[in-house]
Amino acid sequence: MSFIKRLFGGSDHNTINELLEEQVTYLKTLRKPAIALVKSPDSNSRIGGFPSLDENIEWPEWNGVPLSFLCQIDLTEINGDCDRNGLPASGMLYFFYDQQQETWGFDPEDRGSWRVIYSLQPAESVRAAPEGLGEDGVYREKPIAFSPILTFPDSQDERIDTLELSDSQYDQYTGICSDVFAETPAHHLFGYPSPVQGNDMDLECQLASNGLNCGDPSAYDDPKVKQLEAGRSEWILLLQLDTDDDTGMMWGDGGRLYFWVKQGDLKKANFDDCWMVLQCY
Secondary structure, three states: OOHHHHHOOOOOOOOOOOOOHHHHHHHHHHOEEEEEEEEOOOOOOEEOOOOOOOOOOOOOEEOOEEOEEEEEEEHHHOOOOOOOOOOOOOOEEEEEEOOOOOOOOOOHHHOOOEEEEEEOOOOOOOOOOOOOOOHHHOOOOEEEEEEEEEEOOOOOOHHHHOOOOOHHHHHHHHHHHHHOOOOOOOOEEOOOOOOOOOOOHHHHHHHHOOOOOOOOHHHHHOOHHHHHHHHHHHEEEEEEEEOEOOOOEOOOOOOEEEEEEEHHHHHOOOOOOOEEEEEOO
């Protein structure tokens, strides 16, 4: 069996040769399961459109302006083949973000420009757009289903650096990471992020959520960093939302949104303190 078939558990990736054969055992230890959000003809889960949000739940706003609806995840639709990573078995997750995309998540003052809402009682009907939500802040609806995938650390990860890959091996590894999504938008729950700019988003979430502005490099010299840094390991990726032509979503210049949650909060089904990062090219 070829390297890539063994790495992916038997999947066929004909474009990959044997360049990384010697690293296969190590790479297999780094894999993380994730749940891909893939286009579906019929589903209660969707990216874009409008949410099935109960009228008793206030549509989230930031600075008096409604946030854009991004995505809803019907947790009952995630099948048993997927690693739920502690997600509740039922209910709905709703994701929202500033319709003007004016925040990037490195500033503590950005808190509130995104929201993740968990509700045990999703509405049966679709919620109408609130007053003040502009056309540019409404995305085309794309029903989604869920598929188990395996993700790998980004090529910037220090664990990949230790392999000292040649140029051809490096190209092959980045191909492995991108081939997971088969040229479709890289939307997924959990697993490793696919960073556009930097691979320290867990640290950024930890510092910004605790009051340090990571947009200023001097923030990393603050004495608080040493006290806070250990807490970065508590943060895990909840949702990566890619730029997507189907929905009309464009994050900056072809970038991605990354919603992060603390593992302890996830166990409690508490999504109020999620942190979001925007990265783009």
